[in-house]
Amino acid sequence: MTDIVMNSSPRPTDHNQDRAAKASDAVKRGLKKRYAAERRFKAYGITAIAIAMGFIAILFGTIISNGLPAFSETVIKLEIDVSEEIIDPTKERDPAVIRAANYRKLVFDDFRALFPDVTARRDKRDLTKILSSGATFEIQRLVTEDPGLIGKTIILEVPVAADFDLYNKGVISRDVGEDDRRLKDKQLDWFDALVEKGMIETRFNTTFFTHADSRDPELSGILGAAAGTFFTMLVTLMLSFPIAVAAAVYLEEFAPKNKLTQIIEVNINNLAAVPSIVFGLLGLAMFISFFGLPRSAPLVGGMVLALMTMPTIIIASRAALKAVPPSIREAALGLGASKMQVVGQHVLPLAMPGILTGTIIGMAQALGETAPLLMIGMVAFIVDVPGSITDPATVLPVQVFLWADSPERAFVARTSAAIMVLLGFLVFMNALAVLLRKKFERRW
Amino acid sequence: MSFYLVLIALIGLTVTGYYLGRSRAIKSVDGNARILHSRPHYYGYFVALWCGLPAILVLAVWTTMQTPIVESIIQSSLPASVTSDDPAQLSLIMNDIRNLASGNITSGEITSDLRETADRFNSLVAIGDLARFGVILSIAIAAIAFFRSRITPSFRARNRVERILLVLLIISSTIAVLTTVGIVMSLVFESLRFFEKVSPAEFLFGLEWSPQTALRADQVGSSGAFGAIPLFAGTLLISFLAMCIAGPVGLLSAIYMAEYAPTKVRNTVKPLLEILAGIPTVVYGFFAALTVAPLMRDTGLDLGLVISSESALAAGIVMGIMIIPFVSSLSDDVINAVPQSLREGSYGLGATKSETIKRVILPAALPGIVGAFMLAISRAIGETMIVVMAAGLGANLTANPFEAVTTVTVQIVTLLVGDQEFDSAKTLAAFALGLVLFCVTLCLNIIALTVVNKYREQYD
Numbered sequence: 001m002t003d004i005v006m007n008s009s010p011r012p013t014d015h016n017q018d019r020a021a022k023a024s025d026a027v028k029r030g031l032k033k034r035y036a037a038e039r040r041f042k043a044y045g046i047t048a049i050a051i052a053m054g055f056i057a058i059l060f061g062t063i064i065s066n067g068l069p070a071f072s073e074t075v076i077k078l079e080i081d082v083s084e085e086i087i088d089p090t091k092e093r094d095p096a097v098i099r100a101a102n103y104r105k106l107v108f109d110d111f112r113a114l115f116p117d118v119t120a121r122r123d124k125r126d127l128t129k130i131l132s133s134g135a136t137f138e139i140q141r142l143v144t145e146d147p148g149l150i151g152k153t154i155i156l157e158v159p160v161a162a163d164f165d166l167y168n169k170g171v172i173s174r175d176v177g178e179d180d181r182r183l184k185d186k187q188l189d190w191f192d193a194l195v196e197k198g199m200i201e202t203r204f205n206t207t208f209f210t211h212a213d214s215r216d217p218e219l220s221g222i223l224g225a226a227a228g229t230f231f232t233m234l235v236t237l238m239l240s241f242p243i244a245v246a247a248a249v250y251l252e253e254f255a256p257k258n259k260l261t262q263i264i265e266v267n268i269n270n271l272a273a274v275p276s277i278v279f280g281l282l283g284l285a286m287f288i289s290f291f292g293l294p295r296s297a298p299l300v301g302g303m304v305l306a307l308m309t310m311p312t313i314i315i316a317s318r319a320a321l322k323a324v325p326p327s328i329r330e331a332a333l334g335l336g337a338s339k340m341q342v343v344g345q346h347v348l349p350l351a352m353p354g355i356l357t358g359t360i361i362g363m364a365q366a367l368g369e370t371a372p373l374l375m376i377g378m379v380a381f382i383v384d385v386p387g388s389i390t391d392p393a394t395v396l397p398v399q400v401f402l403w404a405d406s407p408e409r410a411f412v413a414r415t416s417a418a419i420m421v422l423l424g425f426l427v428f429m430n431a432l433a434v435l436l437r438k439k440f441e442r443r444w
Numbered sequence: 445m446s447f448y449l450v451l452i453a454l455i456g457l458t459v460t461g462y463y464l465g466r467s468r469a470i471k472s473v474d475g476n477a478r479i480l481h482s483r484p485h486y487y488g489y490f491v492a493l494w495c496g497l498p499a500i501l502v503l504a505v506w507t508t509m510q511t512p513i514v515e516s517i518i519q520s521s522l523p524a525s526v527t528s529d530d531p532a533q534l535s536l537i538m539n540d541i542r543n544l545a546s547g548n549i550t551s552g553e554i555t556s557d558l559r560e561t562a563d564r565f566n567s568l569v570a571i572g573d574l575a576r577f578g579v580i581l582s583i584a585i586a587a588i589a590f591f592r593s594r595i596t597p598s599f600r601a602r603n604r605v606e607r608i609l610l611v612l613l614i615i616s617s618t619i620a621v622l623t624t625v626g627i628v629m630s631l632v633f634e635s636l637r638f639f640e641k642v643s644p645a646e647f648l649f650g651l652e653w654s655p656q657t658a659l660r661a662d663q664v665g666s667s668g669a670f671g672a673i674p675l676f677a678g679t680l681l682i683s684f685l686a687m688c689i690a691g692p693v694g695l696l697s698a699i700y701m702a703e704y705a706p707t708k709v710r711n712t713v714k715p716l717l718e719i720l721a722g723i724p725t726v727v728y729g730f731f732a733a734l735t736v737a738p739l740m741r742d743t744g745l746d747l748g749l750v751i752s753s754e755s756a757l758a759a760g761i762v763m764g765i766m767i768i769p770f771v772s773s774l775s776d777d778v779i780n781a782v783p784q785s786l787r788e789g790s791y792g793l794g795a796t797k798s799e800t801i802k803r804v805i806l807p808a809a810l811p812g813i814v815g816a817f818m819l820a821i822s823r824a825i826g827e828t829m830i831v832v833m834a835a836g837l838g839a840n841l842t843a844n845p846f847e848a849v850t851t852v853t854v855q856i857v858t859l860l861v862g863d864q865e866f867d868s869a870k871t872l873a874a875f876a877l878g879l880v881l882f883c884v885t886l887c888l889n890i891i892a893l894t895v896v897n898k899y900r901e902q903y904d
Contacts, residue, residue: 037796037799041798041801047696049696052720053716056720059728243616246612250616263621264618267620267621270624275826276828277828277853281630281856281860281874282627286630292508364722368722368726368727370724374832374860375856375857397724400724401726416730422727430722
């Protein structure tokens, strides 16, 4: 503007056109650069997303490719002659005698008989290492349950030791020098001989789903951890759902707007962002050392996780309650319902899908949580399947942690398989939440 | 008389109370329910609530108190020769008694005295259980009888029931506050006990961390140094590396999704990114320890670098992946909250999309983005499993991402996992670390939430 005013030229329009042409030239010259910048910037965004997606793909790829082998197991079919001389020389069928018999000898003798030319003491020991220690327990279980088997020949299908399982699946190969692997060439030869005889089979790994933890990879499973998870989640759900919904209802529907309710609100928001390990410290100091509740128990684990998930559920429930339009409340109040009746009979049922979605998401968080449970002693090595909320137990994520720390190579596959099971549960829960939201959510 | 039996009996009585109250109300008006002040089921709820609630409260208190009381009775009955000895001996014997009573194996051989005490323990527990059963049920029955007798046609049952429910709702909403109070109290009290042994200045500013406390006076490495600076430095280093990944990737993908992506892409990418937030952290830890750390080490070897197999880099990268969705979804919200008019104004002046984003939207959204980053940092500082599984244990004061460092959360876990005496400086140090962690994350959260809220108000 000022330019024009100060311009004393007799043909201002011409001059302006000139300037405009110059400016548009400048713009045109810059355009190429600017468009290139535009494309570059867009490419950065796409790259960022591609990187994130790449991470997801690598993560899942590694877990699945590591974990798939654990879903099959290598078993050996052994023909075992349950000789009365070894099991019950007294022939009185005294259960105590039967239980204490030397089943090891029984299994080992029959197994060694397959390789008559192995005579050296050391070779014999190496040979029996093909068998899992579970073979002895399995036959002991069978015979003590049914003493009628004594004197008969039974066919036993038992897992082979974990290293041979890996060899059979091709994870351990002969290409590696003998000194660099745990199996000797001789052992591999014997194993190949067994394969040729058709005694080795690969089948779906039922052990993994029917056993609790064990020091022997081939005998370890997730049943114990799954049961522990079930009990822990049960306690968490029973505590956090009612309390969180009640708190949300009070804060959203009844609470007067004053300092106190404001403090509660700020508190809940901050509690949702407190690191989970701090909740573990709370559980250790309060529940275990102050109240003297049992260590390692799903009861305490559930209580800690309940405190942790409560803020999530409260926040989701409040959002769901807020979404119910005031007209519903007004209509009910107009018909003479009390405030409590309005909430209990109209608002809460309408908000329920949203509340349940929030609860499932909160429970999914709790299901994957590990750190606070380490604090309250749920990391113990537990071989029994827990039967109640006060038994020592561990949960799936902690089982993953324990196995990931084990030095045996066979546990890598087990760990990945346990992760796949855990992720399976999480996917199921999240899908349920999405379904619930899609099916029942109402837009007013 | 197990706990569950009492509970089932109590539930049964509560249901009975409901029907008794309801029938009494109906009977009091000869079946003409319209004369009643409230609808009949409110009279039932009234009796049931008063029957169940006090009894369940007593049950909970009794159950938590019973074992400590029985143990103190047993302890006082032990001969003076045992109790006068050191407390460790006493706790060992109490443990043996407890184990023997529940049929577990004991530490030493079972003497007849021990056996007798264990039997006495069991009989005391049995008496306690029986008494609990009796007391709870009589409280419940007495409550039914008393509150049922108060029912008259003009009794305001609905108002009473609603008041009880309201009180229950209020109690529930204070649980969140109680949790915070519990966290603060347990952290502060244990930390105070720690600071009796180690001075706060030494803890906060000391450069050496080796929490081994000596069992014997002349033990090697018994120094027990509690200087937490190396832990803070390690935590910051890993969080910084994590933000180096999550910051650009999260922010750029948020910008792309908010400004460029067609709806279809957005609808598929957003949930996919959120998958990353839903994966349990122990899975990331396993991934870091098993895949990323060896990969880093091998790449380092090829390049002639020495990268520790527990390097801060591996833990930092994986943690960065974990917090990408936090950064991206929070930034996405913030960018979407920038008013459309600002964009249109910029386009009207001839700016390209990227210029608009860089010069208009990002400056406008900056406070919100800063808030999002702060929340992500607080998440990274408090993250435990990834670092426990992939970072080192040795306190190493370094800024080199290829070396192993340890973090606050790793130390808390290592100090507290396993059986520990609860009053050693080693155990208490974990609570002091927890207190620092809690304070830092709380401050970050409060500041971030305030910033984000202020920012939202600005455009509302």
